[in-house]
Amino acid sequence: MAVVKSNLLKQLADGYPNFLRKDLSKLLDIILNEMENALKKGERVELRDIFTLETRIQKARISRNPKTNEKIETQKKIAIHFKMSKKWFKKINNNE
Numbered sequence: 001m002a003v004v005k006s007n008l009l010k011q012l013a014d015g016y017p018n019f020l021r022k023d024l025s026k027l028l029d030i031i032l033n034e035m036e037n038a039l040k041k042g043e044r045v046e047l048r049d050i051f052t053l054e055t056r057i058q059k060a061r062i063s064r065n066p067k068t069n070e071k072i073e074t075q076k077k078i079a080i081h082f083k084m085s086k087k088w089f090k091k092i093n094n095n096e
Helices: 005-015 021-040 086-092
Strands: 045-047 051-058 061-064 071-074 077-084
Touching (some): 005 021, 021 045, 021 051
Antiparallel strands (some): 051 077
């Protein structure tokens, strides 16, 4: 399930009616930009009791096209690893 920025902004506006929507939008932009910059630098992003994000390097390798069985050289790439906290997992799955 994808999280859409507009839905997140709507939930924040509903949860905090005393804040202006444009201020919440700026705050959300700042948070997302800081997370993006940290990941670009190779740093770990952690929101306590919610989730962690970190970059991992996938080595270059020889892979195979399953349709044609052709061998393809896959380049090295950086992937983002997401890990949910146990507390949040239990809360989402109504195990608390």
